Amino acid sequence: MSNETRLTPTSYIVLGLIEAAGEATPYDLKQVVARSLGNFWSLPHAQLYAEPERLTAGGHLEERREEGGRRRRYYKLTGTGRAALREWLAEPTAEMTELRDLAILKVFFGADPQQMAAAQLPARRAKAAEYEEIERNLAGVEGAGGPLLALRAGIVHERVWVDFWAGQLEGESTEGRSGEG
């Protein structure tokens, strides 16, 4: 009864996904992650097998094992788990993620910005377009508020990257303040 399970972002991802699903197998989670959440917060699928086990041990999940066949493990929230999730969601955070961008890291150390821009721009543009497509499909759906907001954050982000790298391509040497809309 140590109750000493430390809850990391990974834990809350699992809790959050299972809450939304009601009951789910790790493989289900993997699918969902691949489809939506993985776009801005990815994790190795092995985690989605290991973490529910940990959470079950900590009393946040309960496990039901399929009788025959693959003997899948189905997880759902316990009261403890639901409470932990609620508490986490209710607590706003001032924490700020870093850029941690490989291309920028290289540029920082002296890589040629134009070459980097040439590699980054198409990828960023494609991503932006993909997100915008998803947004159109998601815009009507109700109850998609959270994911939709996250998506929009992703979109504005990608746009900034596109602007940034586009600016590098032109080789702007002086003031690169983009006042465009």
Added chain:
Amino acid sequence: MSNETRLTPTSYIVLGLIEAAGEATPYDLKQVVARSLGNFWSLPHAQLYAEPERLTAGGHLEERREEGGRRRRYYKLTGTGRAALREWLAEPTAEMTELRDLAILKVFFGADPQQMAAAQLPARRAKAAEYEEIERNLAGVEGAGGPLLALRAGIVHERVWVDFWAGQLEGESTEGRSGEG
């Protein structure tokens, strides 16, 4: 003689910093990271002791040990190390980092965007201001090209975050496309 030292971003950070410094101790690196690079790509200081060791074993660095006193370790690049760094810098990457933002993660799972905005906005604004201050000091310095660009990337991102969260504070329920300048 396996020469099989895998080089990770952390490795290149160490190589890059040591190249810039000529010769440096882990503690020196730690200082530099805290001051500049850590703003967008942080790492635990223990890494800055462990990694040079690994790199020395792999032939990318050479180590000189202080005689008396603290017996500090001074590292500098070998030909191999310099070559590896150059090669890495010359190779543009299309890799795109994820947002991986805690606040967005919470919102995704249903946290209240306005509360989150209230927590995020001041922090983001402060960071943006801090960066802009640094930019003013750095703008004149020559040879600061790379770091300056990285800084500017950081600035535009912080601004986007500020816009994004500011939009949430107003509780815009319909179209939140900000055409502001």
Added chain:
DNA sequence: TCCCGGATCGTCTGTTTAGGACGGTGCACT
């Protein structure tokens, strides 16, 4: 001189994440 305190500098340990290799299971199609 000796001791003390804080700043400087370095090491160590446990846990989580990353990333992928690899192995079973079940179904569809012959």
Added chain:
DNA sequence: AGTGCACCGTCCTAAACAGACGATCCGGGA
């Protein structure tokens, strides 16, 4: 019944993270 492929799960190694802890240096006071 056999075979191939998609589905599903486990395992392993290396790296990153986070922070506790220890040692060294230096200045100031007893």
